[in-house]
Amino acid sequence: MITPPCSTMNPPVQQRPGLGIIGMGLMGGALMRMTGAARGWDIDPARCVHADSAAEVFANCAVVMLCLPDSHIASAVLAAAETRPGQIIVDTTTGDPGVMAALGAALAEKGCHYLDATISGSSVQLLRRDVLVMAGGDADVVERCREIFDTFASEVIHAGPCGAGARMKLVTNLVLGLNRAALAEGLAFAEALGVEPESALRAMRAGNAYSRAMDVKGEKMIRRDYTPQARLSQHLKDLRLMQNCAGERGMDLPLARTHRALLEKAEGMGLGSLDNSAILEVLRLHRE
Template identity: 35%
Template sequence: MTADTPVGIVGLGLMGFALSTRLGDAKIPVVGFDIDPVRCEMIKATGGRVVTSVRELAACSRTIIIAVYSGEQVAALFGEIDDGAGAARPVLICITTCGPAEIIAIAEQASRAGLPLLEAPISGTSIEVLDGTAMALLAGDDAIIDQVGGLLKILCPRSLRVGAIGDASRAKLAINLILQNNRAALAEGLAFAERLGLDGPAFLAAARQSAAYSRVMDTKGEKMLTRDYRPQSHIAQTLKDAELIIEQAGRCGMHLPLTTIQAELLRTAIALEGPDRDSAAVIEAIRRSPASPGVLR
């Protein structure tokens, strides 16, 4: 990877834009594609180049970051990437959170097309990507990881190799399970403290010093208290991942009671606040819920 080698990004949402910003700060040229013209204009405004198709992006990129919504969307890109790349075979870095079976099938599809693939879902919000505190979970051939090691350090200074293709998705889903339930517990605790008449900021400060501390208090606590739901991560994406977690648990013969309830809270919050709000908006599903029958307020 050299400073004049363009990096392609397919998907210019919160995460794709954050990654493009890190590349731009490192003076690495960015070529982006998204079906949303507003997102494309944002990349242009920061000095990136925008193309009109994935095929065109593949023709001018030696490395392609895939930052789309779902595994299904990832799989749908391969025809255009294959056609556009020609004899050059760009390395694909898939940061999309997929099901393990999905990413394994995608890797087999990539292998048949002669496209080296690295699985690299990111644990952290777009803000954490921007400030370098997010962590990439890396899975795949060590030679491919080493080949793009310099680029990975720019994109996500913190990373962890977790094994073969599929293992990064498994680890990401298990991490997300804990994270999402921590977030829901924080939301319930803050809403409870508010109902008890406690001062929200003072209570959050106390909780941060207590045995209940989790990092989600730092990232989402103030947003919940102030109802600042400008997105660092979209709540619809959070629900998508929760549903993926529940689906994978079912395949393993497991029932996840906390995650199942948490997914319902997410659905309620989306109905109240909309799908594009921050995941901190889950607190609204608790704040606005009526007391259980027979419970005195």
């Protein structure tokens, strides 16, 4: 086990002995720093904090946050967990809305409270308290968790019942991802035209083409610094979820379909574990 590292971006936070985290990757590790959670468990033992197992977290924490790759993994973790009445499960996983709604119903039968509290923003933005929480579940439970959310989020939206947070996250991620892809294509086009990338980014930021993706990913793309803040493969997973949800409702998402094809090509190039700004490398290839 390791002790949680101190964030260089924020002062020391209040420790919360009743709060634990399952999943200590990029987002989970950032949540540990910001919330003051007492325990954190991960499948990678090197990431664990004061916990040798997920069971230890569930046994000792009144509030357990899940930060996992997908909702099916979250389902497996919860199926194996010995939850107890009154315990609050805050699931930050970007997952299948139907699965997450079912998790909420199943946990309610056990007397537990479940929120699908999805997070819009990267791990670095979370460390700056610059993310949005979109929570599905009972409004009173959202309010009970607000003190925790306020440690890392600039805004909290109650989206509706269980599953609503996951649905809203897919909508916002669709638009966010397309903004990021459009930025990458614009920078690749600027390069082909002989326009300095820094000048192109400055012009896009100053005019009607602006999106927040430029603030978060613009400099990374220009420097071709793909140190992961949010992995490319994770957004590809989200795009597949979006298309599945749209298909179930008889809807096509043509722009998302194109974006998915680009990310699948990027993953095939070995870029999946890099930051999602690495989509630029696929678009730069289209010059040849």
